[in-house]
Amino acid sequence: MPEPILTRRALLRAGMSGAALSALGGCKVLDGLSAPDHQLRRFMERANDLTKAMQRGVLDRDALAQEFQPADIRQPQRPNGVTDPQDDAYLALKSKDFANYRLQVGGMVHQPLSLSLDQLRAMPVRRQITRHDCVEGWSCIAEWAGVPLAHVLSLARVRIGARYVLFHCFDTIERSLTGAVRYYETIDMVDANHPQTILAWGMNGAALPVPNGAPLRVRVERQLGYKMAKYIRAIELVDGFSDIGRGRGGYWEDRGYEWYAGI
Amino acid sequence: MDTSISPGPLVRRHTRITRITHWTWAICLFFLLLTGLQIFNAHPVLYWGDQSGFDFDNRVLWIGSEDGRGFVELLNRRLSGLGIFGASDGTLRAFPHWATIPSGVDLATGRVIHFFFGWVFLATLLVWFAGAVVAGHLRRDLLMGRAHWSLLGSDLVDHLRFRFRHGRRYGPLQRLSYGLMLFVLFPLMIMTGLAMSPGANAAAPWLPEILGGRQSARTLHFVAAAALSGFFVVHIVMVVLAGPLNEMRAIVTGWYRADAEETHDA
Known part of the structure; x- marks a missing residue:
């Protein structure tokens, strides 16, 4: 007697799981997860904390990203996102070939700075041929030249308690009801002080082109491309970013992408 | 040989850990595949090497569209009119909305779900491996001994003739296919996945290196996903042919x- 019950139960389970799977795939049951405040999404996002903890805690947190040979540069660096900012302040600087550009360094520092491109170029230079990985899935190898961010931060003398470097950018990436949304990004002090994290003013042996972020962009070689803010206007040392934008630490982060983009 | 095999006694075939890990993997792979297709759709081109060729050609696969018609380009050979690939329901997208999670274009959410189930998948593999070693599942059920290799050919012929043996233990073909899944495809999936992570790359540059570069790893990740999907189809066909109620009850x-x-020779 027990056998038919077992098989019927098994049949029922098979049927139910089949129906459940086709409902998940075919319909839009899971589309609610697209909402940034969905509780299940919030729960799943904690896997990214685990990823960060593993990469920072278990793997070598000072490891260098792989560097390539000049022969590996086989094409121009593919630009993405905003490639030609139309903001007035930017256009004014661009028309004078960025001669009047000043990088502002402020926030939680003892010594706020205002640096011209010539001053930045006169600082220690690091050149690195690295692979740029876009969150979309593609990769492109280019040579970058710039001053290590750690050097600039040492000149500004970061105050105790500063936890993040916030990059303010010139470019409007989106126009919303409340006005222009400009690109911004944040990285923590581990990445900010990493030797390969540079404020790049040069690319592939020439001045940084406009589509790639002229006059100055950041390279954060162990993370995805969207962390590497282009068209940098100012650097601000902060102890948090919950009051900036939608509070998630960057333009794309505010739109659902993970803050830690090492994966 | 007598083709009518008389039913024998009920045997306890799968341990609890095997059953739990089996169904956890089933759920994980479902989400990983469909969010994987969402992620693929964000840049539906696969390449071979470290980088993606925009000014040179190292494309392996490209699912795109031209004049509103979808095409699949495999190793520079373009096939169009394949129905769902490249364009479906009036939208230009590599894989159709019913094959991706979420159904719309949403890379960010696809990544959140993908990485969550990636961790669950990895944890399940570690739990299963530890359990399988301790319980002797590996040695008893998956290890291919000399006897299994020698019977592999006849077992394959039996399967092709839809003659299935219902032994206490896995047959040679089952051992080989499950072994390939667990010890080749699953680890390959994890390795190729990690090889795409710029953070993991810095800590282990040898990983993308041995796979032929980051973009090669992405291609292999896709190929392994296709192989897993193929395994799934064959697996389901085998379950149905071998007696779905008995197989389902067992798992x-x-x-x-x-x-x-x-039953006596096991």
């Missing part, structure tokens, strides 16, 4: 009705 409750003549 849900652990109890399996073995063939009479095979």
Whole structure:
């Protein structure tokens, strides 16, 4: 007697799981997860904390990203996102070939700075041929030249308690009801002080082109491309970013992408 | 040879850990595949090497569209009119909305779900491996001994003739296919996945290196996903042909009705 019950139960389970799977795939049951405040999404996002903890805690947190040979540069660096900012302040600087550009360094520092491109170029230079990985899935190898961010931060003398470097950018990436949304990004002090994290003013042996972020962009070689803010206007040392934008630490982060983009 | 095999006694075929990990993997792979297709759709081109060729050609696969018609370009050979690929329901997208999670274009959410189930998948593999070693599942059920290799050919012929043996233990073909899944495809999936992570790359540059570069790793990740999907189809066909109720009961409750003549030799 027990056998038919077992098989019927098994049949029922098979049927139910089949129906459940086709409902998940075919319909839009899971589309609610697209909402940034969905509780299940919030729960799943904690896997990214685990990823960060593993990469920072278990793997070598000072490891260098792989560097390539000049022969590996086989094409121009593919630009993405905003490639030609139309903001007035930017256009004014661009028309004078960025001669009047000043990088502002402020926030939680003892010594706020205002640096011209010539001053930045006169600082220690690091050149690195690295692979740029876009969150979309593609990769492109280019040579970058710039001053290590750690050097600039040492000149500004970061105050105790500063936890993040916030990059303010010139470019409007989106126009919303409340006005222009400009690109911004944040990285923590581990990445900010990493030797390969540079404020790049040069690319592939020439001045940084406009589509790639002229006059100055950041390279954060162990993370995805969207962390590497282009068209940098100012650097601000902060102890948090919950009051900036939608509070998630960057333009794309505010739109659902993970803050830690090492994966 | 007598083709009618008389049913034997119920045997306890799958341990609890096997059953739990089986269903956890089933759920994980479902989400990983469909969010994987969402992620693929964000840049539906696969390349071979470290980088993506925009000014040179190292494309392996490209699912795109031209004049509103979808095409698949495999190793520079373009095939169009394949129906769902490249364009479906009036939208230009590599894989159709019913094959991706979420159904719309949403890379960010696809990544959140993908990485969550990636971790669950990895954890399940570690739990299964530890359990399988401790319980002797590996040695008893998956290890291919000399006898299994020598019977592999006849077992394959039996399967092709839809003659299935219901033994207490896995047959040679089952051992080989499950072994390939667990020890080749699953680790390859994890390795190629990690090889795409710029953070993991810095800590282990040898990983993308041995796979032929980051973009090669992405291609292999896709190929392994296709192989897993193929395994899934064959797996389901085998379950249906071998007796779906008995097979389903075994993987849900652990109890399996073995063939009479095979029950004593196990």
